[in-house]
Amino acid sequence: xxxxxxxxxxxxxxxxxxxxxxxxxxxxxxxxxxxxxxxxxxxxxxxxxxxxxxxxxxxxxxxxxxxxxxxxxxxxxxxxxxxxxxxxxxxxxxxxxxxxxxxxxxxxxxxxxxxxxxxxxxxxxxxxxxxxxxxxxxxxxxxxxxxxxxxxxxxxxxxxxxxxxxxxxxxxxxxxxxxxxxxxxxxxxxxxxxxxxxxxxxxxxxxxxxxxxxxxxxxxxxxxxxxxxxxxxxxxxxxxxxxxxxxxxxxxxxxxxxxxxxxxxxxxxxxxxxxxxxxxxxxxxxxxxxxxxxxxxxxxxxxxxxxxxxxxxxxxxxxxxxxxxxx
Amino acid sequence: xxxxxxxxxxxxxxxxxxxxxxxxxxxxxxxxxxxxxxxxxxxxxxxxxxxxxxxxxxxxxxxxxxxxxxxxxxxxxxxxxxxxxxxxxxxxxxxxxxxxxxxxxxxxxxxxxxxxxxxxxxxxxxxxxxxxxxxxxxxxxxxxxxxxxxxxxxxxxxxxxxxxxxxxxxxxxxxxxxxxxxxxxxxxxxxxxxxxxxxxxxxxxxxxxxxxxxxxxxxxxxxxxxxxxxxxxxxxxxxxxxxxxxxxxxxxxxxxxxxxxxxxxxxxxxxxxxxxxxxxxxxxxxxxxxxxxxxxxxxxxxxxxxxxxxxxxxxxxxxxxxxxxxx
Numbered sequence: 109x110x111x112x113x114x115x116x117x118x119x120x121x122x123x124x125x126x127x128x129x130x131x132x133x134x135x136x137x138x139x140x141x142x143x144x145x146x147x148x149x150x151x152x153x154x155x156x157x158x159x160x161x162x163x164x165x166x167x168x169x170x171x172x173x174x175x176x177x178x179x180x181x182x183x184x185x186x187x188x189x190x191x192x193x194x195x196x197x198x199x200x201x202x203x204x205x206x207x208x209x210x211x212x213x214x215x216x217x218x219x220x221x222x223x224x225x226x227x228x229x230x231x232x233x234x235x236x237x238x239x240x241x242x243x244x245x246x247x248x249x250x251x252x253x254x255x256x257x258x259x260x261x262x263x264x265x266x267x268x269x270x271x272x273x274x275x276x277x278x279x280x281x282x283x284x285x286x287x288x289x290x291x292x293x294x295x296x297x298x299x300x301x302x303x304x305x306x307x308x309x310x311x312x313x314x315x316x317x318x319x320x321x322x323x324x325x326x327x328x329x330x331x332x333x334x335x336x337x338x339x340x341x342x343x344x345x346x347x348x349x350x351x352x353x354x355x356x357x358x359x360x361x362x363x364x365x366x367x368x369x370x371x372x373x374x375x376x377x378x379x380x381x382x383x384x385x386x387x388x389x390x391x392x393x394x395x396x397x398x399x400x401x402x403x404x405x406x407x408x409x410x411x412x413x414x415x416x417x418x419x420x421x422x423x424x425x426x427x428x429x430x431x432x433x434x435x
Numbered sequence: 436x437x438x439x440x441x442x443x444x445x446x447x448x449x450x451x452x453x454x455x456x457x458x459x460x461x462x463x464x465x466x467x468x469x470x471x472x473x474x475x476x477x478x479x480x481x482x483x484x485x486x487x488x489x490x491x492x493x494x495x496x497x498x499x500x501x502x503x504x505x506x507x508x509x510x511x512x513x514x515x516x517x518x519x520x521x522x523x524x525x526x527x528x529x530x531x532x533x534x535x536x537x538x539x540x541x542x543x544x545x546x547x548x549x550x551x552x553x554x555x556x557x558x559x560x561x562x563x564x565x566x567x568x569x570x571x572x573x574x575x576x577x578x579x580x581x582x583x584x585x586x587x588x589x590x591x592x593x594x595x596x597x598x599x600x601x602x603x604x605x606x607x608x609x610x611x612x613x614x615x616x617x618x619x620x621x622x623x624x625x626x627x628x629x630x631x632x633x634x635x636x637x638x639x640x641x642x643x644x645x646x647x648x649x650x651x652x653x654x655x656x657x658x659x660x661x662x663x664x665x666x667x668x669x670x671x672x673x674x675x676x677x678x679x680x681x682x683x684x685x686x687x688x689x690x691x692x693x694x695x696x697x698x699x700x701x702x703x704x705x706x707x708x709x710x711x712x713x714x715x716x717x718x719x720x721x722x723x724x725x726x727x728x729x730x731x732x733x734x735x736x737x738x739x740x741x742x743x744x745x746x747x748x749x750x751x752x753x754x755x756x757x758x759x760x761x762x
Contacts, residue, residue: 180717254581254584255587257581259582260686261565262686263719264686265686265717265719266684266686269684271715271716272679272680272683273676273679273680273714274602275604276602277602277606278606279604281676281713349600349602350600352599352600353599356593356595356596356598356599357579357586357593357594357595357599357681358586359587359589359592360589386608387600387608388598389610390592392590393592396589
């Protein structure tokens with residue numbers, strides 16, 4: 109019987125697990141609610157239960173278990189530090205817990221890094237060796253593939269594009285996440301409206317500005333609302349300025365952009381590409397650059413968790429591993 | 436007879452060449468003036484002549500010739516594009532020219548990347564696997580070692596820290612090089628003086644503000660001049676903000692800083708480390724980070740050119756290569 113890989117996506121709302129083959133095709137898939145508010149132990153029990161449902165009868169066929177989890181986490185030690193959407197989780201040694209349970213190698217990766225592996229393995233960056241994945245959602249995360257290998261850094265803290273330093277027009281130092289993630293777009297829309305600017309957003313929330321979120325801003329964009337368009341365009345420009353930095357530091361072949369905010373692509377993209385073209389040192393940085401929307405949808409974390417196992421935690425060359433598997 | 440490596444440093448003023456052993460020790464060293472203003476062909480002839488003076492009699496003992504050259508250049512194709520300090524050089528296929536001459540493998544690298552390899556091999560970052568080298572001089576260049584391997588990117592254009600996007604207090608988009616390299620410090624000092632601020636710089640140049648350069652600013656700093664101190668401190672803060680971005684993207688173990696402006700260390704460092712501590716997402720990014728001054732002096736390019744050969748152009752793992760060589 110051929111080897112298989114177990115991929116697990118630990119999210120704040122749902123846990124998903126799959127059995128994958130060597131080519132990272134999903135053979136079997138199950139999911140459960142995380143019930144994060146029940147606390148740590150019940151969720152860990154659910155993770156174990158869910159893994160059991162996708163394990164083959166012959167455990168020796170399993171190459172490893174890969175886990176995509178929200179950061180901050182340490183992929184070197186396999187410890188989940190303190191994710192905002194998993195209350196009660198503080199320095200949980202998930203890798204050790206699951207290894208003791210199943211006696212199978214376990215690899216832990218943060219969700220954005222894992223998604224980068226997935227998109228490079230089977231998604232929008234398939235076949236490329238120099239890849240940057242950016243997700244713009246309630247936060248901004250990223251994952252970088254440098255010449256086929258996942259960029260981790262000394263303690264696995266690398267590739268935090270959402271937190272790079274950014275000086276704003278008014279001299280404040282901020283970050284892409286604080287300016288362009290969904291909550292930041294909502295905050296800015298609220299601020300402009302409370303300063304007296306008119307927007308369809310006020311009607312969409314019946315005047316309850318506190319309930320404005322990224323989705324509402326997106327709805328207003330869809331209706332052509334001027335204020336919402338400007339807010340998202342500003343976000344696109346800021347992400348574009350950040351991408352200029354990424355281009356000069358990594359000279360990638362492809363940038364893949366995912367996450368809920370990326371659904372506003374038609375509004376986000378023009379100011380983003382304009383900033384990239386305006387502020388790159390040389391057109392060589394963007395002329396042959398591909399900018400792609402994420403291609404894998406909700407399977408991204410499961411496939412990426414599988415790729416994490418296939419590359420021994422991201423340390424081996426993804427392209428080579430896939431060629432070997434497919435050869 | 437053991438294998439040797441030829442390392443060449445092609446600079447705007449001087450060409451230096453050395454024969455190195457496996458451990459990157461310099462066995463023999465020669466240098467000539469570049470005479471860049473004589474044009475392309477005479478300089479290429481001088482490079483060939485100089486290499487001959489350090490070649491062993493038995494050419495088969497030479498593992499390869501490494502060349503450190505000013506960018507922009509393409510390390511993949513071995514072509515020097517158009518360095519400002521080598522007038523008349525446009526798309527010169529130096530790798531092919533030297534390979535045809537000597538029938539020995541030739542590797543071309545930009546000087547900042549090569550210096551990063553050198554510092555990681557034998558200098559201030561010796562033994563580390565996650566290294567960023569920054570040189571602050573007439574420009575700002577950098578080289579990055581990611582988990583033992585030189586970061587090159589798709590076309591070898593990676594690691595251009597001097598050109599990352601930086602928004603200033605007044606809303607302008609600039610770069611670290613345009614704000615903190617030697618000429619930028621001089622420009623800012625000139626501007627402040629011409630606005631009426633007093634500084635010892637005016638006396639140092641006998642009122643000829645056009646002749647203010649980075650060195651003059653350094654002299655004024657040495658005399659405790661308030662304006663010069665403020666100019667360099669601002670540069671330190673800007674470099675520090677840029678380093679925040681590098682820390683979040685690369686999570687390095689060590690940052691090595693070289694170049695002429697880094698001689699103003701006591702003035703540059705405090706605002707730099709202050710920005711790093713103020714704007715990092717988490718102290719984990721800087722708490723165990725080493726920030727070191729470059730350790731190799733003028734031999735850096737020759738040793739780095741040797742390391743470029745030892746790692747097959749930077750694609751192999753430096754630590755592993757050195758362990759093999761030293762083992």
